[in-house]
Amino acid sequence: MADLRVNIGKLSLKNPVTTASGTFGYGTEYADFMDIERLGGIFVKGTTLEAREGNPYPRMAETPAGMLNAVGLQNKGAEYFTDAIYPKLKELDTNIIVNVSGSSIDSYVACAEKIAALGKIPAIELNISCPNVKKGGMAFGVSAAGAAEVVRAVRKVYPRTLIVKLSPNVTDITEIAKAAEAEGADSLSLINTLLGMAIDAGKRKPILSTVTGGLSGPCVKPISLRMVWQTYQAVKIPIIGLGGISNWRDAVEFLLAGAAAIQIGTYNFIDPSASLDVIDGINAYCDEYGIKSVSELSGALEI
């Protein structure tokens, strides 16, 4: 049994396996299918200051080895999270990390402040990369200056571990990564979904109500893996890798490319307890190769 513990800033995870925002609800949805407390952490669904209805249906299109979504950050707002959800989550024996979104600097800051008041939430993940909202979101995440501005503002009000989630829909992800690091981010998570599109040829119409949406699932893995590897060489802060992970082998590849921890997203829909198999698989891999601590794997790629 290897030591699976890893640290992300001040946050300690019992193992490097977590679940991705927007794919795991508030965690409790999965409690019927698995022991969610075995996870290193749960990134709960995107939360904004005010409630959002999200985009109209249809919001989903299946693709080869993946899917497009256009949920558009539907959620009941930070206050609802505080009053109705937090009390149910705060006793869980795993890290609950809130994914924070906004449409302006002020709304990011106000939402982060509300979450900062919740003692049992050890970290937030700043979503500056959602492709599914018209205003804001990705607008901040696609330029180094925009990313710097929002990270700087949130850093001022958020004392705990600040993870910044990056968009792959950029020319050079390392530029954005460096900007977030310079403004005090404790960690980076990447990647969010890739902008894509699906058409119904018979109807000559787009399948998604928003025409374009975010691509995720196994089909994006080579891209996310490449971006993790590039970013690992550009920054010093720990990276949380995600994008298409569906089994322990994928997870180990991300660790080798430089990730300190990983998130499992879309694959939870296919196999709700896949994340637990990934924990067991990483452990077995470590044992097989005589690795005492999983943190030794981070960036251990040999080129």
Place this chain on the structure above:
Amino acid sequence: MKVTENANLHDNYCLLKLRADGALPEMRPGQFVQVWVTHSPAVFLRRPISIHYVDRERNELWLLIQKVGEATRAMAAYSPGDTLNLLLPLGNGFTILSKTSDKRKLLLIGGGVGIAPLLFLGERLQAEGFAPNFLLGARTKDDLLQLEDFQRFGTVYTTTEDGSQGEKGYVTQHSILGKTRFDYLYTCGPKPMMMAVARYAASALIPCEVSLENTMACGIGACLCCVENTTQGHVCVCTEGPVFNIDKLKWLI
């Protein structure tokens, strides 16, 4: 779960019977399962399929499937002995009126493969002391499935678009609607049909429940892909539905 039988019904449908290793959990009519189709590379997501019938004696779950694409064709190709990974039971299910309800005349209206959940519903209603009526519509007589099974639980009326069986036309044109005043309607089928039924129910002031088939990813309330716009905003069809009272929907009725 293990496939015990997979019967092709005409060209376009199959009846898949599955047996659980342990006891099947409690299930309600209108609930569904999420099937993982593992052997077809073109299929990534699980597929939602209604619970057609539960045979407690044989510990069997029945699914009635229309072959419309890759996943459903792959399901039709399963053979006895194959094992399937299913999430179940999911969703809310139809309202089972209480034994003492003054609503006695119940009509279950199904179109196409939308008849699937109505067999289980009819059985449960009969067990509760009702004498349910089924109004089943299809394109042709070959698309009218499982009629003998439905007849075990109530009176069956049929329509076909080409008139090859039952009355010619759509379910909402069937003469029974003019002859009998029903107290409660349940419906599942293609959306235009359910909307026509909802319009009829609204104009005749009859309570009506519909079972929606919004496309799904997770099926367990985690992804928010399957939402329907209701009087309470966007709600997940997979957890708050698939069955809704038409009062809750924002259909233009």
